[in-house]
Amino acid sequence: MQLSSATHMLSAARAEAERLGVVVCVSIVDAAAYPVAFLRMDGLALGCIDVCNKKAKTAALFHMDSADFALVACPGGGAYSLEQTNGGLTSFGGGLTIRDGSGGVIGGIGVSGASTEDDIAIARVALAAFS
Template identity: 75%
Template sequence: MLLSSATAMLAAARAEAERLGVAVCVSIVDAAAWPMAFIRMEGTILGAIDVSNKKARTAALFQMDSADFALIACPGGGAYSLENTNGGLTSFGGGIALKAKDGSLLGAIGVSGASTEDDIAIAQAAAHALTA
């Protein structure tokens, strides 16, 4: 993923968060789950910094959205407690795996600070900016 793509995604995420009237943290990582870009909007709770990063890392490391990861990492799931691996992951929505048209992983985005539904919507808006 290019830095210019990551910064365009940050701008799209911020615009969507402002439209929704929420303050969030947005983390973008490359395909190896290393940080590429990050913003923390004014007024965002400090705990959202780590959560946004973990959502992005979860999506990149397992090549799936964090909401889908939650289905296997929950009690009764096939990999219960998997979120305790890899230095800590997150098993709820707001992390989206970013894939190229050929299906290869480009990286991931994680959004935290609003409701899970708003975090997902903001991440989806940012992901759309990658493909636009």
């Protein structure tokens, strides 16, 4: 994950959040879940910072969107309590896997601060800016 690509994604995410009239933070990590870029809009509830980081980390480390991760990490799921691993993950929407042109995972993006639906929508716009 290149910094230039990540900052382009942050710009797209911010523009979409502003269009929706919401305040969010956005975390972009590489394939090993190390930080590449981060954005925190003014007025954000500070607890959202940890949430967006965990959404990005979940997507990168498990090669699936955090909403899909919820299906296996929930009570009755095949890997209940999996979110307690890797220093903490999250199992709700807003984290998307970032893939290169050949489909390989190169990172994750996490968005937090708005509704889950808006977080996902903002992350998708940012991801489209990468593609």
